[in-house]
Amino acid sequence: MSTPASSSGIPAGGAPGNDGSPDPGCVNLRWCLALLEGLRRAGLRTLVLSPGSRSTPVVIAAQRLPGIELVPILDERSAAFFALGAARASRRPVAVLATSGSAPAHWYPAVIEASAAGVPLVLLSADRPPRLRGWGASQTIDQTRLLGAFVREFHDPGTPLAGPAALKSIHALGLRAGRQSLEPRPGPVHLNLPFDEPLVPAGDCPPPAAPDLAAPGAAGTGPSPAIGTVPLELPAGRGLICCGPGQLGDDLAAALRDAAQALGLPLLADPLSGLRFGPAPGPVVSRYDALLRNAGAARALRPDWVLHIGGTPVSKRLGQWLEGVPRILVDAGGGWTDPTHDVVQRLCADPASVCRALARHGSRPPALGWQARWLAADGKAAALARQHLDTAPWCEGQLIRDLLGRIPAGEALLCANSMPIRQLDTWSGCRTAPLILHGNRGVSGIDGQLSTLAGLSHGGPPCWALLGDLSLCHDLSGLLVAGRLRRPLVVIDNGGGRIFDYLPQRDLPGFEALWRAPVEIDIAALAAAAGLPHRHIDTEADWTRALDELSHAPVLLQVRIDGDLSRRMHEDYWRLVAAEPALAAP
Ligand SMILES: Cc1ncc(C[n+]2csc(CCOP(=O)(O)OP(=O)(O)O)c2C)c(N)n1
Numbered sequence: 001m002s003t004p005a006s007s008s009g010i011p012a013g014g015a016p017g018n019d020g021s022p023d024p025g026c027v028n029l030r031w032c033l034a035l036l037e038g039l040r041r042a043g044l045r046t047l048v049l050s051p052g053s054r055s056t057p058v059v060i061a062a063q064r065l066p067g068i069e070l071v072p073i074l075d076e077r078s079a080a081f082f083a084l085g086a087a088r089a090s091r092r093p094v095a096v097l098a099t100s101g102s103a104p105a106h107w108y109p110a111v112i113e114a115s116a117a118g119v120p121l122v123l124l125s126a127d128r129p130p131r132l133r134g135w136g137a138s139q140t141i142d143q144t145r146l147l148g149a150f151v152r153e154f155h156d157p158g159t160p161l162a163g164p165a166a167l168k169s170i171h172a173l174g175l176r177a178g179r180q181s182l183e184p185r186p187g188p189v190h191l192n193l194p195f196d197e198p199l200v201p202a203g204d205c206p207p208p209a210a211p212d213l214a215a216p217g218a219a220g221t222g223p224s225p226a227i228g229t230v231p232l233e234l235p236a237g238r239g240l241i242c243c244g245p246g247q248l249g250d251d252l253a254a255a256l257r258d259a260a261q262a263l264g265l266p267l268l269a270d271p272l273s274g275l276r277f278g279p280a281p282g283p284v285v286s287r288y289d290a291l292l293r294n295a296g297a298a299r300a301l302r303p304d305w306v307l308h309i310g311g312t313p314v315s316k317r318l319g320q321w322l323e324g325v326p327r328i329l330v331d332a333g334g335g336w337t338d339p340t341h342d343v344v345q346r347l348c349a350d351p352a353s354v355c356r357a358l359a360r361h362g363s364r365p366p367a368l369g370w371q372a373r374w375l376a377a378d379g380k381a382a383a384l385a386r387q388h389l390d391t392a393p394w395c396e397g398q399l400i401r402d403l404l405g406r407i408p409a410g411e412a413l414l415c416a417n418s419m420p421i422r423q424l425d426t427w428s429g430c431r432t433a434p435l436i437l438h439g440n441r442g443v444s445g446i447d448g449q450l451s452t453l454a455g456l457s458h459g460g461p462p463c464w465a466l467l468g469d470l471s472l473c474h475d476l477s478g479l480l481v482a483g484r485l486r487r488p489l490v491v492i493d494n495g496g497g498r499i500f501d502y503l504p505q506r507d508l509p510g511f512e513a514l515w516r517a518p519v520e521i522d523i524a525a526l527a528a529a530a531g532l533p534h535r536h537i538d539t540e541a542d543w544t545r546a547l548d549e550l551s552h553a554p555v556l557l558q559v560r561i562d563g564d565l566s567r568r569m570h571e572d573y574w575r576l577v578a579a580e581p582a583l584a585a586p
Contacts, residue, residue, distance in 0.1 A: 025057075025198040026205035031160030032061035033207050034171040035193075039122060040067055042178020044093045046459065047124075048083045050076045052099020054139070055126035056199040057160075059097070064207070071458065073451075075477040076103050080110030081448030082481060084119050085455025088438060089412070093120040093181040094459070100127045101139035104146055109447050114188045115150040117311070117442030118246075118333055120181035123147065127194040129159050143192045151190040153180050159194050167208050185333030234263070234358070235326070237304030238367045240374070241265050242322070244310035244337060245272035245441040248351070255355035256309070257282035262359040264366020266374035270313040271415070271425050277404075277435035285374055286429050287381035289315040290577045297377055297584035309351045311337055311441060314425045330354050369586060377584040381577050382429055388573045389427070394540040395566045396423040396492060397573070399559065403466065403490065406547045409433035411487065412463040414453045416471040417444045418499045420492060424466065426570065436461065446471040450478025454485060462486040469493045473519045479530035485554035488546070489532075493523065494563035501567050527556040534558065 036047075036058070047062050048071045049055065062068045071086075073079035076098045087094040098104045104125035114121045128140040145154050157173055160166070177189045241260050248256070253275050260267040260283045269275035269284045276286050285291075292298045298321060306327045313319065319340065326344045329337060330351045338346075347354060389397050400423055407413055413435060415421045421439055438456055440448070449471045456463040464487040472491050482489075496518030500506060505515050512518075527534035535550070537543050537559040546557050577583070 023198075023202045023205065024196060025201035027162045028057035028160050028195050028199060029060055029064075029201050029205050030162070030167065030208045031170050032057045032193075033065060034167040035174040035191075036061050036065050036068060038171040038174020038176075039093070039095060039178045040065065040174075042093060042175050043182070044095055044122060044178050045069060046071060046083070046086055046090070046092075047095040047097055048073055048079045048086070048455075049097040050074060050079045050099070050103060052103060052126065053199065054099045054128065054195055055097050055124070057195055058124055058126065058193065060200070073481055075480065076106035077109065077448065078451040078475065078477045078481060080107040080121070080123075081113075081451035081475070081478070082455035082458070083121055084110045084114050084440070084448070085414075085438075085452040085457075086459035087114070087119050087121055087455075088117075088452075089436075089456045089458070089460025089463070092459075093122050093178050094455075095122040095124055097124045098126065099139070100125065100143065101141055104143060108147065108150075109445060110451075111147050111150050111188045111190075113440050113442045113445060113448070115152075115442070117440065118186040118335065119188075119442075120186045121188040122177050122181050123151070123188055123190040125190065125192050127156075127192050129194045129196045145190075146192070147188070147190050150188065152185065152187045153177065154190045154192070156192040156194070159196050183333075185335070234307070234328075235305045238370050239263075239265050239305045239307060240268055240303045241307045241309070242268045242313065242318075243273035243275055244270050244308065244313045245439065246274075246310035248274045248310060250278070252309075252352040252355065253278055255352045255359065257284070258359040259355040260371070264371045265307075266371050266378075268313075268318070269430075270310065270315070271421065271428050272314070272437055272439045272441055273310055274437065276428060276430045277433070277437060279432055279434065281430040281432070283371055283375060284430055285378045287378045287385070289317050289425055290381050290385070290574055291377055291583065292317050292321050293574045293578045294580060294583045295578070296582065300584040300586070301374060301377065306342075308337060308343075311335065312339055314421050314441070373584055373586060380580065380583055384576050384580060385427065385429070385573060388569075388576055392569045392572065393565055394543075395561060395569045396420075397427045397569065398540065399490070399492075399543060400424055400427040400466070402543065402547060403464070404428055404431055404435065406551060407435055407464055408551075409435070411461050412436040412438060412456060414438045414449070414456055414463055414465040414467075416449045416465070416467040417441070417446050418468050418471065418497060419494075420466045420468055420471075422499070423570070426573070438463070447474050448478070450475040450489075451481060453489065454478065454481035457484050457486050465489045467491050468497070469495070469523070470497050470517070470519065472523070473521060476526070479526060479532070482530045482532045482554070485532070486552075488550055488553065488555050488557050490557045490559060491523065492561055493558050494561045494566060496563075498563040498566065501563060523556070523558050527558075532556050536560065 083094040083096045132140050181189045266285050267283050323340045327342045328345045329343045330347045332350050453465045496516040500515040524534045533555040
């Protein structure tokens with residue numbers, strides 16, 4: 001049976017590695033070609049590498065293999081966050097390559113985020129041969145299971161071997177690693193790859209013949225089929241659908257809206273669920289964090305059960321309020337989102353299939369007026385927000401309103417953790433023009449934000465960003481990749497970690513230095529050093545002018561905001577909502 005030639009130019013059906021090449025540099029290279037071909041068949045198109053010697057065979061192989069793009073980034077920590085962004089935006093596995101020693105240890109925070117957030121990364125650590133481990137050899141540590149429990153799989157296939165069977169096995173491992181990064185639960189996979197010298201072939205090194213491994217279904221990158229049974233009976237009483245972070249995708253978003261509509265349920269949408277920003281928000285509720293500060297509303301709107309999809313919402317208030325309410329978790333990938341241990345039923349099933357089935361066959365009669373009451377309360381909270389933004393001093397609220405009004409349909413925004421995502425949760429509401437909102441909410445770090453942004457800009461539509469000043473400073477080596485930005489990077493310069501102002505720590509001695517911890521650094525000079533245009537924003541007029549003039553430019557907009565004023569203005573809105581009578585009256 002004849003099969004097509006692979007993209008590496010390898011004639012299909014031939015005998016890999018049977019040319020009897022005695023050149024060990026060529027054996028290394030051919031091994032890597034087979035590995036990368038397997039990864040490519042699993043959907044991999046990008047390999048982010050940090051420079052080093054031991055990783056050379058993989059780099060040469062990637063240079064030779066059409067269809068795999070190489071992105072060099074010096075700092076391994078930044079490289080891994082970049083890959084995280086690129087994988088998030090492209091929804092494909094992205095590989096990260098580093099040399100042996102401490103280099104792959106710098107991947108750790110991004111791997112932890114990818115594991116928690118379900119982002120497909122393939123981590124390729126080059127290594128010295130096993131016989132050197134533990135003998136004081138240079139740049140040699142035990143890299144076995146270096147990334148611990150944060151990877152879905154770990155493999156150490158040993159040093160490269162020649163011959164068809166060996167090449168077939170490493171090709172299969174590439175295919176498996178790529179697929180494993182995508183399903184059943186997307187996340188990082190680690191391959192440790194020891195190489196003996198020479199790392200460069202001595203002469204001409206023809207590629208191996210393509211192992212004919214294209215088993216039916218082996219090369220696809222589509223979603224897993226639905227697993228488990230779909231419940232068509234929901235509990236009695238008043239329910240709500242709660243969607244946490246997780247970029248739920250257009251298909252699922254539409255199915256969720258249909259199900260909520262058919263069942264008469266409110267659809268509480270976290271900003272990172274993707275449901276707030278799209279053509280038809282349907283019964284989406286976005287102001288719950290403010291609404292629940294109104295005691296009457298918090299009482300009147302309390303549900304009997306919750307259907308939960310995605311991660312844990314940004315709003316702590318929502319989480320606390322729902323504590324003790326029985327929850328049904330729809331969970332295709334084994335995320336087990338249940339921090340309050342209220343899940344009474346967990347469905348291992350594709351959420352879109354569940355929602356479609358519910359919309360078609362949901363037999364429960366909707367609780368009369370329940371959804372309408374939620375939507376009316378949401379509308380009132382939105383009106384209060386508009387009124388407040390029109391009268392209160394210019395701060396993050398107006399900035400976020402204008403930013404969301406300005407980002408063109410189909411473009412993206414990375415919103416950093418700490419106050420930016422909370423402010424956005426409060427002020428975003430919904431918009432009908434599609435917007436892809438990204439956030440590293442897996443473990444909510446303030447690390448790697450610039451690098452993630454560069455990766456997002458690389459793997460997807462143009463991406464804007466909203467970052468705190470400490471988040472910017474945490475990822476200074478991300479400035480090395482800032483040349484890849486295509487849209488404004490908005491930095492809220494409010495003098496350190498202002499989230500702590502909202503917490504009881506604010507009354508502790510040493511608060512300013514030990515919690516708020518502002519960094520004294522010249523952000524304009526940093527931007528200049530990175531070749532990134534910079535502008536100071538001190539007033540609403542500056543902001544409006546910058547949006548008018550610089551919407552299509554990569555530029556750092558340093559917005560100087562008085563943190564005390566900002567908190568007052570944020571809390572004033574909550575007080576306004578709290579004082580509103582009969583916010584959720586039937
Ligand atoms: C890697 C990491 N280190 C520390 C923290 C703890 N932390 C959470 S928010 C925060 C302050 C962030 O300040 P900034 O980015 O300026 O945002 P702001 O709160 O001022 O809006 C810190 C240090 C974290 N989440 N992640």
